[in-house]
Amino acid sequence: MVIDAINGIVRTVVSGSKEYKVWMGFLSLLALVGIAFVFRQVDQGLIATNMRDDVSWGWYIANFTFLVGVAAAAVVLVIPYYIYKFEPIGEIVLIGEIMAVAAVSMCLMFIVLDMGSPERFWHLIPMIGIFNFPQSILTWDVVVLNMYLVLNLTLVVYALSKTYAGKSYKTKLIMPLIFFSVPAAISIHTVTAFLYLGAPARPFWNTAVLAPRFIASAFCSGPAFMLIIFQIIRKTTKLNITDAALHKVAEIVTWCMAVNLFLLGSEVFKEVYSATAHIEPFNYLWHGLRGHDQLVPWIWTALIVNSIAFLILIVPSIRKNFFMLNIACVFIFIGVYIEKGMGLIFPGFIPSTLGAIYDYMPNAMELWISLGVWAIGLLIFTVGAKICIAIKTGEIGHADPSAHH
Amino acid sequence: MSDDIKGRAKSLITRRKFLAGLTAGAAATALTAGDAGAYAFEELFRQHYKRLDADDLKDILAKLEEELSFKYGKKVHAKATPPGDNTVFGYALDLSRCIGCRRCVYACVRENNLSRDPEVQWIKVLEFQKGNNKWQGLEHSNRYYNPEQVPEKGRFYVPVQCQQCKKPPCVKVCPVQATWQEADGIVVVDYNWCIGCRFCMAACPYGARNFNWGKPSIPKEEFNPDVHYLGNRPQYKGIVGKCTFCIQRSREGKYTACVEACPVGARKFGNLMDPNSEIRYILENMKVFRLKEELDTNPKFFYFFSMGTGVKS
Ligand code: SF4
Ligand code: SF4
Numbered sequence: 001m002v003i004d005a006i007n008g009i010v011r012t013v014v015s016g017s018k019e020y021k022v023w024m025g026f027l028s029l030l031a032l033v034g035i036a037f038v039f040r041q042v043d044q045g046l047i048a049t050n051m052r053d054d055v056s057w058g059w060y061i062a063n064f065t066f067l068v069g070v071a072a073a074a075v076v077l078v079i080p081y082y083i084y085k086f087e088p089i090g091e092i093v094l095i096g097e098i099m100a101v102a103a104v105s106m107c108l109m110f111i112v113l114d115m116g117s118p119e120r121f122w123h124l125i126p127m128i129g130i131f132n133f134p135q136s137i138l139t140w141d142v143v144v145l146n147m148y149l150v151l152n153l154t155l156v157v158y159a160l161s162k163t164y165a166g167k168s169y170k171t172k173l174i175m176p177l178i179f180f181s182v183p184a185a186i187s188i189h190t191v192t193a194f195l196y197l198g199a200p201a202r203p204f205w206n207t208a209v210l211a212p213r214f215i216a217s218a219f220c221s222g223p224a225f226m227l228i229i230f231q232i233i234r235k236t237t238k239l240n241i242t243d244a245a246l247h248k249v250a251e252i253v254t255w256c257m258a259v260n261l262f263l264l265g266s267e268v269f270k271e272v273y274s275a276t277a278h279i280e281p282f283n284y285l286w287h288g289l290r291g292h293d294q295l296v297p298w299i300w301t302a303l304i305v306n307s308i309a310f311l312i313l314i315v316p317s318i319r320k321n322f323f324m325l326n327i328a329c330v331f332i333f334i335g336v337y338i339e340k341g342m343g344l345i346f347p348g349f350i351p352s353t354l355g356a357i358y359d360y361m362p363n364a365m366e367l368w369i370s371l372g373v374w375a376i377g378l379l380i381f382t383v384g385a386k387i388c389i390a391i392k393t394g395e396i397g398h399a400d401p402s403a404h405h
Numbered sequence: 406m407s408d409d410i411k412g413r414a415k416s417l418i419t420r421r422k423f424l425a426g427l428t429a430g431a432a433a434t435a436l437t438a439g440d441a442g443a444y445a446f447e448e449l450f451r452q453h454y455k456r457l458d459a460d461d462l463k464d465i466l467a468k469l470e471e472e473l474s475f476k477y478g479k480k481v482h483a484k485a486t487p488p489g490d491n492t493v494f495g496y497a498l499d500l501s502r503c504i505g506c507r508r509c510v511y512a513c514v515r516e517n518n519l520s521r522d523p524e525v526q527w528i529k530v531l532e533f534q535k536g537n538n539k540w541q542g543l544e545h546s547n548r549y550y551n552p553e554q555v556p557e558k559g560r561f562y563v564p565v566q567c568q569q570c571k572k573p574p575c576v577k578v579c580p581v582q583a584t585w586q587e588a589d590g591i592v593v594v595d596y597n598w599c600i601g602c603r604f605c606m607a608a609c610p611y612g613a614r615n616f617n618w619g620k621p622s623i624p625k626e627e628f629n630p631d632v633h634y635l636g637n638r639p640q641y642k643g644i645v646g647k648c649t650f651c652i653q654r655s656r657e658g659k660y661t662a663c664v665e666a667c668p669v670g671a672r673k674f675g676n677l678m679d680p681n682s683e684i685r686y687i688l689e690n691m692k693v694f695r696l697k698e699e700l701d702t703n704p705k706f707f708y709f710f711s712m713g714t715g716v717k718s
Contacts, residue, residue, distance in 0.1 A: 045642040046601075047523055047619035056606040056616060116601020116616065116643030119449060123581040123600055130453055130582045130598075138580040138604050200700050201574060201610035277542045354529060354565060354612040355546035 005164060008396030013383050017236070024382065027375040034372010037365050038113070046116055050363045055349040057114070059362035062341030063370050064110040066221070067377075068192045069214065069336070071103035071148065073222020075185040076252050082171065082178045088245035091392070092230055094159055097152045098384035099226060100185075104149040106377035113369060137198055140191045148184050151177060156388070164391050166398030189214045196348060203278035204348045207270070213263040219256035221336035223249050224309075224329040231322065233385065238393045243320075250325055254313035257332065261310060264303075284357070285347040292350075292357050298342040306335035444472060453582070454595040454635065462634075469638065477628040485634040486656040488589035494650050494705065495590075495677040496661075497687045498564060501710040502671035505530055505555040505562030512666030513566075516651060517637040518629050520621030525640075527615060527648040528566045528663060535559050543696065566663075567592060567613035567648035568696065568704030575605035575614060575647075584645070590677075590705055591650050593635040599644040606645065610697050611704075614647045650674070677705065 016024075041048050051058040077096035080086035112118050123129035124142060133139040155177060162169035171178075193214040196205035227249055234241040271282045283289045285299050309331035313319050319328070351357050362370075390396045447468075457465065466483040473481040510528045519525040531546035539545050540563065556562065573592050576584055583599040586592050606614045620642040632638040633653035640646045651661035655674070664672040675684035687693065693707040 045617070045619045052618065053606070053612070053615055056603045114602070116603070116645075117599065117641070118601075120598070120600045123453075123583070123598060132580050132582045136578050136580040136604070138578065138602065142580070195604075196607075199574070199578075199608050201608055277539060277544055280544060348607075351544065352612055353543070353610050354531060354548065355543045356548055356612075 069218025164397035516662035
């Protein structure tokens, strides 16, 4: 049985359409390029990046922050399906959880890449090292991220192994885990926001609205990404994903984007109307400071694409047109990605606590390494999703494809 | 597991001691490749400073002396002098005297064996326009001023270094307690425990923490051989360092290097617990202030003007 299963899984992963093989080859190539650059970074140290003392976190931490959001977004599927019994989402909730696993894996890779001395990772292991819990919010993040990873892996493996064996899985048995995954998803993003907003030294981050805004924007970008993936999946596989499911997800994205823009508005009001000395990073970001304005085009692009996406989504008849929906999804993805990097992490450091302006932008090496991480993450996701679909459609194992689990 | 690691590390140290015994007296002994490998291995599993017992520490310091003596070609003395009784160090800087010559910066670099390339400086001297009313928030500073002669007309200078906060945000955020406040108020970093996450740099409101972005380099002839484990021993690539009030000097009753280097006597240093100290005199008789008071980090680094305000031109 186990041997059979492993055989089936291996077969599923190595065989596939030409497109599938090209896609996997492409991702592997990107991953290899990234890994080659990692060797350079390890050899020279982080001096090979564009980060410096004045801007001590950059592109890696921005990607990490964005991906925590993507990971958290799995609950956008979990809540309607398991808790409100919205059946059409049933086919895709597992894919969302696999996405969460891939995203958290990428998060952990970005964290390790950003460490100056990764070989000392064991210092973080409780008992063996010293885990500064609960003082350091970073330790909270380590806890919740790993917990979330294990949680999603458990859910996916349990559901798939049952389906593989041709048994229906008892939702009752895993219901506590599923309920728990909702606050867990919220917590990974909240704690990540607390990393930044808990630093009074950085007035740009030191705002209570950061955590809710993180969650709102995460619940846009993650599902937006998934909406596109789901359409690809239903074109290329036998998995039956209904329009109703996609429309439901799109509706959730719409309201989250509304909240995101609203919270942005209150931040803008607070900064501009109170106009204290703490407005400097805000000015640097939105219209330049003392002649430094490299982030300005980025943040306006983000605002414009997010707003257009929102306008598309807010009208149900337009939203239900898949062409328009896909435009909105791509826009949201781009918009939130920019918001997290150029819009949040960089300006938090500019001007520095001593008033210096260092115009940070990632260099080619940082971009290649990040692309490599994304490629590895997408490899994890593709393989996971392919196995999941093969099992669900009865290609391998003993599932009855006509029945919902 | 941890005992196992500790045990392995210890046996390596003991072997080291044995070898050291064989070559006793020699300042710069040649290390074999195998020895160097064993060092690196021991360092990988070395415990946090506060978890080392007296014997561990002695072994590690002996090893450090040997390694550094070999590398820099002079007899190195490595120590871990503990905080003294009834001592809390404080600092005061007279802004009306400072002329922005940066001699403190260079003295600090040399005293503390900071990397020359990439350049690491623990003291930053900020230049401001006189009449600038935003300077206390440090917003409109110029750190890279470079005139023919200092002080320049219409400018004034504010040197900033670690403020040795009594409520240090850097310590709070460190995920592995690689940085902490000692009993005499000095905030230190264990260079062998820091993982280089740089969370402390995001948290410090005074830009006082410097990361070693690349491999530090120190010219042999300028190497300061009197090193403290928590202070001026050479740092590593990928970890954070910061001003320690020259822990290697202050704990032996000496002034810090920056105090001694200042040509105009703008820098004052001493024991806050000693009612007869100069620092206490200043706190009691001058109108002192601290940077970014609103953050309530409670620095033990004070600024004052002994003459005029120095701000208006
Ligand atoms: S000035 Fe910065 S580095 Fe020094 S104790 Fe305060 S927070 Fe820590
Ligand atoms: S960089 Fe080092 S000292 Fe600073 S928070 Fe991270 S582990 Fe602690």
